[in-house]
Amino acid sequence: MRRGQLRDYRGCGCLALLLLLFGMALFPVLVHQAPKVAGGVVLAVGGLFVCIASYGLCRFSRYILERVSRFGQGLRADRHPYSLELATTRGPIRLYNPFRGILVVGAAGSGKSESIALPLMRGFAQKGYTGVLYDFKFPSLTGDMYSLLAARQNPLPHYFLNFHDPLRSYRVNPLHPRYLPHTGYAREYATAIVSNLMRESIRRPDFWTRSATDLLTACIWYLRSEHPEMCDLPHVLALVTSPDEALLKTLKQNEQCAQMTVSILGALERGAENQVSGVVGTLQGAIAQINTPEICYLFGGDDFSLDINDPENPIVLSLGSHPSLAGTYAPLCSLVITVATRLMNQPGKHHSFLLLDEGPTLFIPHLDLLPNTARSNRVATVFMCQDLAQMVDMYGTEKADVLSAALNTHFYGRVSSSKTARFMSEQFGRYDQVYTTSSASRNWRQWLGGNEGKSETVQERDRIRASAFLRFPVGRFAGIAVESNMTEFNAQFRVPARPPQVPLPQPTAEGDMLEYYRRVRREVNSLLVAVDAPQETEPGKRAGQDPASRFRLDV
Template sequence: MQENQYALGKILDLTRMLAIVLLGLHFYYYGYTAFAGWQLVSDFSDRLLENVARTGLFARFHRSKVLALGLLLVSLLGIKGKKKENLPVWTGLGYTLTGMAIYFAASLLWYLPLSAQGVTVAYLAVTTVGFVLVLMGGTLLSRVITVRLEEDVFNRQNETFPQEERYLDNAFSINLPARYRLRNQTRKSWINVINPFRGLLVLGSPGAGKSYFVIRHVITQHLSKAFTMFVYDFKIPDLSVVAYNAFLRYRHRYAKPPAFYTIHFDDLSRSHRCNPLEAEGMLDLTDAAESSRTILLGLNREWIRRQGDFFVESAINFLTAVIWFLRKFGHGRYCTLPHAIELMQLEYGKLFTILRAEKEIEVLINPFVTAYRNGAMEQLEGQVASAKIALARLSSPQLYYVLSGRDFTLDINNPDQPKIVCMGNNPQKSQIYGAVLSLYVNRLVKLVNQKGKAKCSLVLDEFPTIYLNHIDGLLATARSNQVATTLGLQDFSQLRKDYGREQAEVIMNITGNLIAGQVTGDTAKQLSERLGKVMQDRTSLSVNRTDTSVSKSKQYDYAIPASRMATLSSGEFVGLVADNPDQKIDRKAFHGAIVNDHRALKREEAAYQPLPVIRPVDDAQVQANYLRIKEEIQDLVDSELERILQDPGLAHLVVK
């Protein structure tokens, strides 16, 4: 190989030398008079010149000149100059074209009114300058790096991939129109969540567009397909108004029109009343245990990671005993959370005496009675006071008013009584309201996740602000019961903080459909790995003194790297969708901008009706309800204590 390169170099050098010799003969022939005057001629050179002239080389003035230039250009083809980065090709072309112009324009000098020697010198000098400029231009062109790497600094074109462009609709689907890029093209696509029963997780930092671009469409499209629905509205009435107006628009599509209910703790006139601990839904002691666990873990989120600890489980057992006692007393007419809170505030002797009268909870209450009789008050306070203090924060007339009524039941997908229920939180009071709403949601989920019910959609925006026990069980079994679950959250770390690492990972991994806006950190890395890799082109450039080496290859790399997810614009989403056996989707991954008709949505919002006023409520009614609950508990205590003291068979239950 080196020998061939050496031989080629010698040939090119000879060609360039021939060009110079030919140009020299051109000068000598047409400037012979001047050379003779300078006595630079001889018989040998004259005979040589005559022999060359017989070939016809000088038959025309420019023939020899053009031939010399052609030989020079041929010699330049093989030049391998030292490559220089950022050297534009126009520099070399400029030198070359300028040199050619001067090279041929020099012929005009013969028309100048000068002596033969003067014209010859001028012609020789100008032509030589043009010849040298062409040579310099060719050398510069040989130094230009002709291979250019792609100008895609952020590798955006390589990270594009084909996406689903079909509109796949069914009786349950959520279909979001979108745009995506494929190389240099912008194409239309569809994000088809054709099986929402496998769970939908919507991720995105504040402002990413979760509610505006995704969740509102989940609500409107499911209501248009006659779903019963529960909406957890963290910033009521944002989503509740959307759901209410969609309900008004599409209620004619239901076989049996549903009823619309709201729970709004800050505006009681627009709030219905509902008892999450209603006796009919409290079938056995395990229901009371789940309810007590939910309410206490919702009030003390750090307890979620401490489940199994002695004092945590003791507090849960204590509240369980109180709730089940109210469930059994008087056929459950006082089985509400406000009554349980008030009952817990009794002094230990009276409270334990009353609770021991119920045989089913005796095993739960005995450890507390033993501690009380043995004088282990410090241990007892640790077991009981944590529950009493936590629940005391719920001792609010407004909460008591909502929690003690019964405008509706939580079986929202009952075919005979379908419902659409919206419950609202308040970001300033999220810890208190969130605990109560957690109780509502847990009771509701248990009632709706059953066979033989109507199709149901659960929309839980800002999901980490409530505690839903056994959410993994809901996601695992909801598909067979036609319960579509949509969870909205900002970041995986938020879920991990409130639910614990193990539970958070289960929620992330078990969800079949995923739509994510701008996310960062571990969330972005995990999603990037979940979305997989695509084949990408790679080009590398190596420059040395004489040559440029280009290497092109293909390799698998992340279709959407974590850094890309951190820079997504509002309305731009990535994710995966799940399919059905009878409705396959080969292109499940997507990366594009969801298309909203902003003008149409603004017109629609301008025509929205506000949430309806349920009933006028004043402070006097709320306070009267608050005092009534306290009086009912006092009457219960007095009647129970009297019954126990007057019955010799129950006298041993008195705790002193």
């Protein structure tokens, strides 16, 4: 219901109430004057009848207006089947085209999750969106998403990754050969891992980080080409952490992998062992953060496909991070999201969403290009952060500006940074404020005379002051919306009731995590032995020593 229609309804109600009160007051007066005025009773009854008829007419008009309004809303819903709605004290905000991208900025406790994320998730569930949800405080938003989907008549399958407790999580293989059609994908996925493990490489990539990315790309592609049955993250991590010489000689067996690591292989042939150790050690030291039995177990299965918006098998995926281990889980979440978005951003797919709660805790390669390129493919990108400075810190000034501009609809809540508050204020522009000054002067000798004058000055004033964003209450947001019923807004958002909570399912654990971790190491050792075992006795080899032992790690 639009605000103009709401005023019409209120006008009808007020008019009916006034007529009713007038009739009640007129009736006893006319009855009292009936003996003096001929036909007083008739007039009284007639006046009361007019009041009742007027009241009924107003009620009937309101009924007609409501029906017309509902019919109009139905037409608009047909024109905008993917629209989302958020309730405010000044009326609903309808985003007719959420694929234009949404940016939500608000400090901790400003109401981002309750006032913005939850209504958007409700709309995604009601409109049948598939998508990916990054839940920074698992299972806060994941539980709501699962409950909202369960309330639908035909709910979409919902999978989640619980990094904090892998035995109560689904398992996925983001490096499955079907996600690696050519080497460009392998490099993209390697970049997602290395950039989150070595944050300094995002802004200032150097020889060591570039070489580490090349080496990881070669390891992924080697397993993809030579041993596709072992192409998963646990085997890649085990291969990376193999002894230097064994690793490089293994990769050299594949022509493409040899080209990827040509600089490292050249250093090895020249005897520059320090350079080789520096490159391999850089990658191995970073990989050690995620090379654990728990993570290997989680990424060693394949319970669902990352083709999230496949029209034949649409799903919703939630990634559960944890504030105390956000740095450890960031490379893994980024890898999964990178794989998923590459598959989502294709024509002819189901409409979908990507909602990133605390988005700056992840580095996703080319995320600044996703909102613009995925718009035509019906992918709605929602990026939530506490402050714009976080985006700059993670992506750099240029990419942060590009990402902010690519997300066309902005919601600004309370912030703690005066710099961010000034930026927000500038988005709404200024208006001209006219000030009128009156002056008068009189001479005591000529008290009947004098001069009077008026002057006007025009000054520019911020439409929303920067200081206002520092004092916004919880749930109040101002912003700019494209393709919406409100191009600008500054309102208190209504907090919707949470859906009836449905407990998350408990996937069945398969096997022992530590035993799986050891088995992966043994399988990778067998690859190194098969490729690199020398055919004749080497000088200096002790009697009875296995010639391939120097290529293996003990398990």
